[in-house]
Amino acid sequence: MSLIREIPPTAGWPLSIITLIASCLKKHPRGLLEEDFKKHLGSPSALLTYSGTAAFYLILETIKKLSNKKTVIIPAIICPLIPLAIKKSGLKIKVCDTNANNFDFDLIKLKNICSSDNDILAILAVHLGGLPIDFLALKETARSSNAFIIEDCAQSLGAKYHNKETGSLGQFSFFSLCRGKGLSIYEGGIAVTNDPKFSGALNDTAREIIRRDTLSESLKITELFAYSIFYRPGLFWFAFRLPQLFWQLRNNPEKAMGEYFKPDFPIHKISAFREYVGHINFPNLKERIDEQRKKIEIYLSGLRNIPGIKPIVELEQTTASYPYLAVLFENAKKRDSALSLFRNSGLGISQIYLKAITDYAYLKDIVPNTECGNSRTLSERTISLSTSSFLNESDLKNILKALSKI
Helix, strand or coil, X not given: CCCCCCCCXXXXXXXXXXXXXXXXXCCCCCCHXXXXXXXXXXXXXXXXXXXXXXXXXXXXHHHCCCCCCCEEEEECCCCCHHHHHHHHCCCEEEEECECCCCCCECHHHHHHXXXXXXXXXXXXXXXXXXXXXXXXXXHHHCHHHCCEEEEECCCCCCCEECCEECCCCCCEXXXXXXXXXXXXXXXXXXXXXXXXXXXXXXXXXXXXXXECCHHHHHHHHHHHHHHHHHCCCCCHHHHHHHHHHHHHHCCCHHHHCCCCCCCCCCCECCCHHHHHHHHHHHHHHHHHHHHHHHHHHHHHHHHCCCCCEEEECCCCCEECCCCEXXXXXXXXXXXXXXXXXXXXXXXXXXXXXXXXXXXXXXXXXXXXXXCCHHHHHHHHXXXXXXXXXXXXXXXXXXXXXXXXXX
């Protein structure tokens, strides 16, 4: 067990506490980070809110005004916060299985859902692990439903599909600025619309539901400073691994993996200070993704020589952002052996999600019981390899060497 060096499981960007202190002493105009996103995406509207979940909820509340339909289709491998946001908005959930070997929708099953249900309000297109899905195939498959397509870009800021940024493809999209998500203000989200005719509705909804909460925002500023201190290999064990060990000892894997959430998630305004922190770090996006992709090249080169392990990589004509690399084992037993081998290594090896979204016991009254065999098997056979900036070439070689022995 390493108490000295613990690598984060995703490629979150480290923050300088000196920069935070200097920024805190200045007065900042509003809207700088929103403008960054609008320019980056070429979108008419981008709204900053408390979290990626809150941004998704804001979009759902907006499209409810635009249609009488009530059902949202989600993939079976997804963050548990997503069904909680759908539930909070009073909408219904339909789960669609993924492919057997990547996180895209099983398009045959998606087509069957769309053609058999005339109540489809929206389809959530998730670019999981920074891997752009085949958006044109999804759009064509879903054409009959005339549903809104919402992009979940929580893990894909900077990724591209056919040279277009993820987040600029659907009518709506949202991003997460949570800790560990690359560009971070500790907790935050961006809601986007790419259609000018929906900008007014999105802004109206934001005015209706987003309120100021000085106490909560003060806490987030404090946590942002703590993040800048603890998000480094020498201290990350105390902020991440120690709580994880606590919940593992109490036999609570959802809390150990940070996948247990309460339904009443907060929605409030972000301070100009935290917005400014995101704004001054936004120009580093390309450089950070280039660093992540260099680590991917090393991983892929080494994995070619290891049988029984298949990396899940970007599709043709896409450019992934790779906050981590998802690796698929030929069976669950070997995957479990890998997790056991790396458990106390401090090298950032983790899981993407514990299970298919239909299998979380605390969501059983929210998520309908749906047969999702591909997603269940996928979740049982995958691990994630970190692309954190704290990993050096020696770490990557040690990871590959250990994988070759499984």
